[in-house]
Amino acid sequence: MTGRAGWKIVGVTLACMLAGCVTINIYFPAAAAERAADRIIDEVWQLKPDAVKPKTDKPAGTP
Amino acid sequence: MTRLGALRAALLVLLLAVAGFAAAQANLEINTPAIAALQRSMQDRHGQLQPLYASGAVGLTRDGNVALRDANAVPLAQRAQVNALVAAENQDRAALYREIARANGKPEWESDIRATFAQRWIDKAQPGWYYQNASGAWVKK
Numbered sequence: 001m002t003g004r005a006g007w008k009i010v011g012v013t014l015a016c017m018l019a020g021c022v023t024i025n026i027y028f029p030a031a032a033a034e035r036a037a038d039r040i041i042d043e044v045w046q047l048k049p050d051a052v053k054p055k056t057d058k059p060a061g062t063p
Numbered sequence: 064m065t066r067l068g069a070l071r072a073a074l075l076v077l078l079l080a081v082a083g084f085a086a087a088q089a090n091l092e093i094n095t096p097a098i099a100a101l102q103r104s105m106q107d108r109h110g111q112l113q114p115l116y117a118s119g120a121v122g123l124t125r126d127g128n129v130a131l132r133d134a135n136a137v138p139l140a141q142r143a144q145v146n147a148l149v150a151a152e153n154q155d156r157a158a159l160y161r162e163i164a165r166a167n168g169k170p171e172w173e174s175d176i177r178a179t180f181a182q183r184w185i186d187k188a189q190p191g192w193y194y195q196n197a198s199g200a201w202v203k204k
Contacts, residue, residue, distance in 0.1 A: 006074070028175040029091065036091040036163065037176075037183040040098075044105045047187060 092166045101159045108155070111148055121149060122193035122201055127160065127181035128153045132193050132201055156180070 041047070112129070115121040116198035121129050129152050130138075137145050160180060164173040185194040185204075193201050 027170055030175075030179065032089070032091045033172075033176055033179040034183060036093045037180045038187075040093060040159070041180070041183055041187050042104055043102055044109060045187065046106065046109070 082168055091163060093163060095162065095166045097162045098159065098166060101155050102164065105152065105159070108148065114150060115145060115148075116192045117190070119191075119193050119203070120145065122195065123181075123184050123188055125175040125181055125185075125195040125197060125199060127184065128156055130195075178196050 112121060115137070116123075119133050120131065122132035124130050129149055131146060132147055134142060140202045160173050160177040162168075163176050164170050188194055188204050190204055192204050194204060196202050
């Protein structure tokens with residue numbers, strides 16, 4: 001690969017990222033908001049990450 | 064600059080750009096004193112609200128609030144107190160959604176944040192609690 005080709009790749013990548021940044025600024029970051037909501041709700045409702053997994057209340061040995 | 068030098072410089076620029084991009088996408092800011100205070104206030108209130116969710120007196124609305132769903136599930140003497148509790152909770156929730164939007168420099172995100180929370184409150188509600196579905200009807204989880 002020549003040095004010129006390397007800069008070309010950098011240029012294209014930066015252009016794509018710039019487009020991505022513009023997108024981020026316009027559109028609501030739904031996934032990040034969901035993570036933030038989960039952290040706050042776990043705190044307010046005192047849900048520990050362990051307690052979230054479905055409980056199996058069946059005693060061991062029950063048919 | 065040699066060819067190898069140019070390539071190295073190009074890679075370095077790329078690496079820095081990727082790091083910055085990843086940081087920009089990562090998380091919403093929720094670690095502010097205002098948000099922490101609201102969180103504590105709601106956590107303290109939850110002890111009183113929890114039995115009301117369980118009895119079905121209070122339910123989770125589709126717009127990220129709580130509402131008195133079944134007044135008959137509350138003794139008459141306590142109804143005013145429950146109404147005050149619901150009002151205080153909704154006030155904190157509204158402030159929370161507003162503060163998160165503000166902390167991220169995007170006040171216009173408030174309604175999107177509210178909608179996200181509305182869904183997550185319902186998703187994380189315990190079995191037996193009531194929530195409003197998309198058409199506004201109360202559903203027992």
